[in-house]
Amino acid sequence: MNNLSAQPFGRIISLLFVTVSLTMFGQNKEMKFGKVNHDELTMTQCPIDSAAEAVVLCDIGQSYFEYSDSKGFELIFERHLRIKILKSDGYGWATLSIPLYSDGHAAEQVTVLKGKTYNLVNGKVEETKLDNGSVFEENVNDYWKKKKISLPGVKEGSVFEIKYTVKSPFLQRIRDWRFQFSIPVLWSEYELRIPEYYKFSRNATGYVPFVVNESGSAPQSITLTTSQNAGTKYVQKTEFQNTTISFIEYRQRLAAANIPAMKEEPFTTSVENYQAEIEYELHSYKYPGGIEHNFTESWEDVITQLLNDEDFGAQLKRKNLVKKQAEEIRNSTTDPIQQARLALEATRSVIKWDGAFTKYSDEGLSAALSKGAGNSADVNLYLVLLMDEIGLNAVPVILSTRENGFIQEHHPEINGFNYVIACVTVNGKDYLLDATEKFTPFGLISYRCLNGKGLTVVKPGFRWVDLSASEPNGDLYYAEMNLDSSGRMSGILTVSSAGYNGAMVRGRFFTEGEKEYSRWLREQRKNWEITGIEFESPDSLETPVKIVYTLASDEVAENQGGLVFFNVLLTFGQSSNPFKKEKRDYPVDFGAPIKDAYSFTYEIPEGYQVESLPGPIAIALPEKAGTFRFSASIIGNNKIVVNSLLDIKKTLFVPSEYDKLRELFARIVEKHSEQIVLKKL
């Protein structure tokens, strides 16, 4: 894993179909349905992961095009999967589902489905066949069906296999292939055979090396049968005529071996970003004698396609929808920044985000307006349209959200994008705006968008813009506390939150209501009696929101043997390390820079003096990626001042930097757990 971990992003292989060469297809893995290997049956633990509950022994798939006179080309997907169940916890793997798409007119269909379970009983192989009683069909919604299969006779030690074929009329929907699951995979391969008429691009992600990565081509032919009536008045006769068409079939084959299980870790954009997978996208087709239909081959194509799309570009022409609002804003101010601000507010007030992520408008902006709600594209395309109408320099920016994976700049494709935001440029400076979230300040896009780069959708002159947070995320804890001689700590704590933390506080304040949110906050601070909670500037998004607590506690200071001591930041410091694992497989991605600060003042009771204070510390990560500073000092004869600042500027840390990052947090936790000790005079 180590030699690969230096690459933060997935492996890219683009446009394999350009060169045509005939290569031998090597390193084959034979798997015949019905023939299980004795070793597979006697295996008691997975050779590459002793803890695995189940292991994929072999997973072989292929997609190819098949021609028939009645239906023309159809896309065929075949899969043969064999799994070994090692523990009862792995029983869930014996229930599988095959998703099937339908667009209302045509549908994907399972044409072949067989399965078998093998058990070793007293040294003999016992086979159980999958029968129809174990296959169910579920209509999930208008577009998706699921074929669900539960293999019969599965117990600990079973091996089962399933083989199925899906016929699809949707030629552009080549099935993606996942090499990696949450159980280990010993062998996985995918082969694709495509007639020269279709051109696909391929995108591979993950950290798994391919042991087979081949491409080649071979001549193929199809026979078209045409019929014509050749009978006489008395004898019906149909004459068939066969025409053979030759073409070249391109193939490629990928295989990986001994693929470890995927594991969840904190601060990853999405484990799926790092999961070994290949995806295909149709970017053009051309039939013999016909013209070439291009989908996406370059970023210009992506942009052209979007600008011509009814659900994207066409929406940006609906100027009459925003005329009135634009005029009002123009009339109220001439300052472009202020105008953009007002446009953002206006958008938020007329279309509420319905929670859906997409780059395409659902039913058009006009429908979204009348409903008062729409998806991310409705909201942000409206914002672009409004700013444009005001006369600002505004363009849409398409991007892929954190959950959706990375965009590869050298791999033009449209499907990777799942979101659109607005970019307004004033005096040469870009401001990225996202009207989906109600409580983020101007210029701060929602957290989900912080994922590499976005593409401006404008012709000519597209460019890539950095999707980073315009301000750090963090809280400032400011406390003035007073300790009395009975050990009671009381005072005022102000927590000031900016960036995404501020947006979260505001979101809760407005969606739950002040009362309910206060009640929740009171419950969180268990060791404290809270006599007051006040919120400062919850509604002015441009300044940090403050929560001011008036609180007291008999619980936080301890009295032992003439000493009074308490935690240096009471109960408010960093009490645990978010990075619990000793090693890390995927990068840590914070999204935004972090700034967490504490400034505490303690007044100590008369008759006591400071016996000891935690010492100062200053630690930095390499290349100024982050710093932690801490100090505690005595001011006058009865005051203690404590300052702590964590400032992380870098947002993405690769696994090789993990140790240092984890250590930094360990030191913070350590420092924040130290005690201030007072002694009775």
Next chain:
Amino acid sequence: MNRYHVLRFLVSSWILMGALTVTSFAEEGFYPASSIPHALTIGAGAVVRLSETMVEISSVKSIRKGYHLVITILHEDALDNASVYLYYNEFRRIGGASGGIFNAEGKEIQKIRLTDFTDRSAVPEGTLHSSDRVKIYTPVYNGTYPVTFEFEYDIIGGAPAHYPEWTPQDGYGVAIESASLTVSAPFNLFPRYYAVNIVSRDSEKIVGDTKMVTWHLDNLTALHREPYAPSLSERTPGVFLAPVKLDYRGFSEDFLTWNDVGKWINYLLKDRDVLPESVKYRMKQISDQCPDTISQIRAVFHYLQSSKRYVSIQMGIGGWQPLDATTVDEQGYGDCKALVNYTKALLQGAGINSFYTLVNAGSRVPDILCDFPSMQFNHAILCVPLSGDTIWLECTDPTIPFGFLGSFTDERHVLIVTDTDGVIARTPVYSCDMNRLNRKTVISLSFSGDAEIEMTTYYSGLQSQIVYDLARKGIEEQKKALASRIGIPDITIKSVTYTCDSNAIPIICERIVLIARSYASVSGERLFVPVNRMNRMNALTVNTEERQAPILTGYPYLDMDSILVKWPQGFHVEALPSGDSIDTPFGKCTMRIVLDSLQWIYTRSFEQNKVRFNVEDYPEFRSFINRVAKADRQKAILRKTGS
């Protein structure tokens, strides 16, 4: 539709009853938010302004349910309360649904139609198959709050033996202004009913051979989640209904007593326990090899556990008829009912009699209403009566110890289905003494406050469930889970092992060796050593408004900890917390520290019985918990000798 809201299909009944009421909302708007009584807004995200439920039974096979709901949402966060789920399947269909959205003043701003509902399969995640589907209304709203939603919908039909239950206050943070249930049925078919947390029914009317009964509730304030509280359903009002007669495919019987319920289940189980001869023979062989009945049952149970698995399939008469034993045998899987029925058949093959048993499973659910015979169950287990002791078998878990039920089905009333009828019985109670945690910890401190810790813990009875899943996981997952469970910030786990003793009272032994960095915090010349980081009580907040719920603790348990702390030469004890002994009706706790040279031994025992107390006792209960919590957080101080 705007001004006169009367359930359409009810009109007929009401006219019939001569009680037609026309609700009129003159000029002041439809349920304006300003008319909500102040008390109902406290702690509430939503207020049910009106909830009318009408259950119309016209024959033994025909039931129709009509709903009229008006709900005001006070904050965006509570918008989900305006979601509506209309389930349907082969027994029930949706008669119609409509509604509207109204602003705070009560002016209609949008209409809701059945086409605004999305239709989808209602097969839950993890279920292989069921025929249930659902139409879901998800509110989409961008305006100001409060906002009011109105819905009217009818559901026609229902699974045999199942009548609806009425629990209008079914969520936290929801207040009820007015809610009613009206049941109308021919005299001889009028359902049996059972009201909980509700004083009496309002009115009863009889016209011809039809009887109509109405329950009415108003002004219920919102409830919020609280620790040590009974479940919501135990605290809020409800009316449960059950048919008096069943008529389903040739089964035509009274449905009045537990015996009758048993007969119905027997009908569903009829001839489903037939096994292939080969399996019967195998069971005979197994039983012949075992010296006594208990070991025979054990061997059969292990055969089940090793050869069959649980797959959820909610099919067959609304999900109540199990797959037959032969199919389970062939496919190797089944749901709870199918596996219980199958195990019963296996035991039969071994010559042992057992009973299919229905239970309302869940770890903090209220017991069934024993004096209201009806289908109050969601799970099946097997009861094997023996002359000495009864053995209970949970058949869906391939690793559960033989004879152990766990907190999922313990200590509650169940329906045992005998060959002829049904009998109510009670599952075993796991007492304080059975649910133990015994832990020995040895901590060796270094100069810098780091520690090497060895911990051996025995979890028994219901406490074994704490580590039951973890014990079966891989080492990496165990380490990850323990790093979070052990509350010490920076630890490196060197080794973990689990050994399981699978008795009817299971015991799991956990051995952990770990290194804890900065276990004791350093301040100048001193080391602050927490006396107990292994088993700390969670404090209860003192900041909540008045407690609403009575006190209900979880299962009874007894924890015994002993923590030996050793420190290096060169330190001496400067301060040591004194022990404490607390004995209250809520529980008992004793803590002691004994000092020796270069080490001390801390012992703590905590005993909690399953207790129920009134809400007035809460402050005292909380101070008990918080006193223990505070003592658990104490630190001892070691100081460098000579400083």
